[in-house]
């Protein structure tokens with residue numbers, strides 16, 4: 500049955516493009532964005548742009564050559580914004596209750612635009628109690644998100660790091676294959692670059708090639724990136740717990756003849772080195788300067804706030 504404002508699509512990754520046997524977070528996010536985008540665009544009847552990609556707890560790996568279903572539905576609208584709840588499940592793999600295992604879920608916020616100008620969208624009217632509850636949660640999450648975003652923007656990245664600090668910068672050229680309508684780069688492409696930079700940073704620190712994202716703390720897109728621009732992603736290790744690495748991420752874009760990039764997005768990720776399906780212990784990192792200690796404290800608090808926001812969201 501077709502429900503307006505909702506869509507479900509199936510995906511599968513092949514083993515020759517994913518030699519580790521499981522699907523990377525960048526690909527998973529690209530699938531989720533495809534379905535979320537389609538739902539938001541069909542709801543608004545216009546072009547939409549991702550303004551925010553919510554927190555994702557990656558609870559279960561997605562194996563290659565296995566059907567993965569992404570479901571998305573509108574849960575709230577406000578002016579030009581469309582809030583879309585998404586989740587990825589594996590119909591062929593049952594959880595403890597015999598239902599398809601849910602690998603991750605996430606809230607996406609899209610803005611409807613016409614020639615770069617935000618356009619109000621038809622109002623989403625909840626028809627059931629559960630829909631009303633989800634709309635209420637989305638409305639409330641807006642306030643918490645603003646608090647988190649303020650904290651992210653205030654996180655100072657250092658100009659220079661110490662010897663024991665792990666800072667990785669990856670650079671990409673935004674190409675036509677990364678673009679959406681209007682020659683700006685898709686959210687999913689930025690998310691993939693962020694995941695790749697976080698993975699290299701965590702791999703270097705842990706000394707193991709196989710690292711995966713256990714948690715991706717939402718991405719706030721501050722500005723658009725245009726095709727042809729040079730995109731740099733800074734990934735900085737800011738905290739270790741016994742088995743996990745917190746990585747702060749900042750994305751810059753610059754026209755190719757410019758040296759100084761502008762900040763276009765920021766995020767936080769929790770990476771682990773899995774061994775037989777469980778995270779294994781990692782070497783501990785200690786902040787060696789005042790700024791590093793400040794950054795660590797802030798990052799841990801933000802990941803906690805973000806995890807809480809995600810947990811509240813997924814409980815309905």
Ligand SMILES: CC(=O)SCCNC(=O)CCNC(=O)[C@H](O)C(C)(C)COP(=O)(O)OP(=O)(O)OC[C@H]1O[C@@H](n2cnc3c(N)ncnc32)[C@H](O)[C@@H]1OP(=O)(O)O
Pocket residue numbers: 521522523524527556557558559560561587602603711712713714740741742743769771773774776777778779802803806
């Ligand atoms: C949908 C997708 O799968 S996208 C693809 C990319 N990601 C993946 O494939 C990962 C899929 N998930 C998995 O395979 C498993 O959940 C694993 C390997 C990540 C983790 O397995 P477990 O060891 O059982 O997970 P567990 O919940 O104990 O967490 C491991 C560590 O990460 C930390 N961690 C996980 N999520 C968070 C979070 N949101 N905030 C802070 N720390 C976190 C835990 O605290 C723990 O560290 P600690 O022991 O130092 O406290």
